[in-house]
Amino acid sequence: MLGAGSARGMAHLGVLQVLREAEIPIDMIVGCSAGAIAGALFAVDADLYLMEKLLSTYPIMKQLADLRLPRQGFVKGDRILEFVRLLTKDLTFEEIDLPFAVVATDLEKGEQVVFASGKIAPAVRASISIPGVFCPFNYQGMMLVDGAVMNRLPVEVAKGMGAEFIIGVDVKRSREVKIKNLMDVIMQSVEIMEEEIFRRTESAADILIEPEVGHIGSFKFDASDEAVQLGREAALKLLPAIQQALKLA
Numbered sequence: 001m002l003g004a005g006s007a008r009g010m011a012h013l014g015v016l017q018v019l020r021e022a023e024i025p026i027d028m029i030v031g032c033s034a035g036a037i038a039g040a041l042f043a044v045d046a047d048l049y050l051m052e053k054l055l056s057t058y059p060i061m062k063q064l065a066d067l068r069l070p071r072q073g074f075v076k077g078d079r080i081l082e083f084v085r086l087l088t089k090d091l092t093f094e095e096i097d098l099p100f101a102v103v104a105t106d107l108e109k110g111e112q113v114v115f116a117s118g119k120i121a122p123a124v125r126a127s128i129s130i131p132g133v134f135c136p137f138n139y140q141g142m143m144l145v146d147g148a149v150m151n152r153l154p155v156e157v158a159k160g161m162g163a164e165f166i167i168g169v170d171v172k173r174s175r176e177v178k179i180k181n182l183m184d185v186i187m188q189s190v191e192i193m194e195e196e197i198f199r200r201t202e203s204a205a206d207i208l209i210e211p212e213v214g215h216i217g218s219f220k221f222d223a224s225d226e227a228v229q230l231g232r233e234a235a236l237k238l239l240p241a242i243q244q245a246l247k248l249a
Helices: 006-021 034-043 048-057 060-064 078-087 120-127 155-160 182-200 221-245
Strands: 029-032 073-075 100-106 111-115 132-134 137-139 142-146 167-169 207-209
Touching (some): 006 034, 006 048, 006 167, 006 221, 029 034, 029 120, 034 048, 034 078, 034 100, 048 221, 078 120, 100 120, 120 137, 120 142
Parallel strands (some): 029 100, 073 132
Antiparallel strands (some): 100 111, 100 142, 137 142
16 A cells, blocks of 8 residues: 655655565555556566666656646646556556556545546646645546545555455655745645544555655655655564564565
């Protein structure tokens, strides 16, 4: 279960690298917001190390942020959708071997939406739509925004898919904030709300990995090397506990 986190979500790559290297059996994956992107990469069997290198050398936000005058959001999101299509090879959920689900929020109905069929890329685009930053994504008759609006680490979705042992990755603990601009105001407001919801619905993951990435700003994608490394460190710290729980040690 990979949770929301904006740029801090790059730590998910480090966690997934360690789990793959240690041959931890992963029978399904659920992703929310930034976790939806990382989960999609894992689900389509992408090269996680190549993705790490891409993040460290390619100015993601500068190239993909199709900025616009704010009506429903600053970023239109079309470029990001096409980038995700490329990363996921434009596959459908049905075309991949690993059961995978993406969580978004129906803005008009105020309901959680879980995608596990159809094209992967539109589901991911919906899940990352931070309110006020990205324009909501109109898809399948719904106006969709970030899944973290309802629950940044929706463990119950994994349980509903039949998961018996859940490894959760939360990258939003101990966030340090300095408000400098409008984006900071929006992000901090959203994340205060998400944190309150998270506290009230405390994670029921069997193992909760929490990389120490609180100092990385929401849009500091140029800190990818550090985020990935911190994800690796957090996963390695709990790897013995995971192996023991799964009787792999």
